[in-house]
Amino acid sequence: MVIVGLTGSIGMGKSTAAAMLRRLGVPLFDADAAVHRMLAPGGNAVAEVEAAFPGVRNEYGGIERPALGRRVFGQPAEMRRLEGILHPRVRVAERRFVAGCRARHASVAVLDIPLLFETGRDRRCDAIVVVTAPAWLQRARVMRRPGMSDSRFRAILAAQTPDAEKRRRADFVVSTGLGKAATLRRLKAMVTLLRRGQWRRKDGRRPAPW
Secondary structure, three states, rough: OOEEEEEOOOOOOOHHHHHHHHHHHHHHEEEEHHHHHHHOOOOOOHHHHHHOOOOOOHHHHHHEHHHHHHHHOOHHHHHHHHHHHHHHHHEHHHHHHHHHHOOOOOOOEEEEEOOOOOOOOOHHHOEEEEEOHHHHHHHHHOOOOOOOHHHHHHHHHHOOOHHHHHHHHOOOEEOOOOHHHHHHHHHHHHHHHHHHHHOOOOOOOOOOOO
């Protein structure tokens, strides 16, 4: 089974690409969705997050994510504290996903991880796919988001591996700047190569074992 890491900077169209991969029948692990479940009422990270950041639990018993974001955004020490709670749980969920895909004899499985390079998880993937778009389009997409500001956008970019570096380290680069039809064609071609084993990892490294 080929384990593929899917990533891309904010506003590059990664969520759209992930949805297309699912439509193509590729099993996909969504790290962001896993975190949302952990912070929802009954989630396995709620108690520890509330203990570390008192006052962020909402009336329904889950974590009020905007309030939590305000506590950690721009605070490196607090962000590391939160990551220390969430990242180990995400890795456990990833391993379960991969094990399930292997049990079902899937030929390709995708890990959708926004901070793939930043967390070193790229070393555990057989292939890396980076979703990209022109900078002007990225900015236009991001600035349409509720609550987004120019300073917040710059701070998010500063915390992420630059797009150019992501593309340099990728085995496949998928542009979303030419429309959804073009993006889908690129993804179809990529999945076909992966399923047939007709590709070679760019850096020649073997991934770390699961």
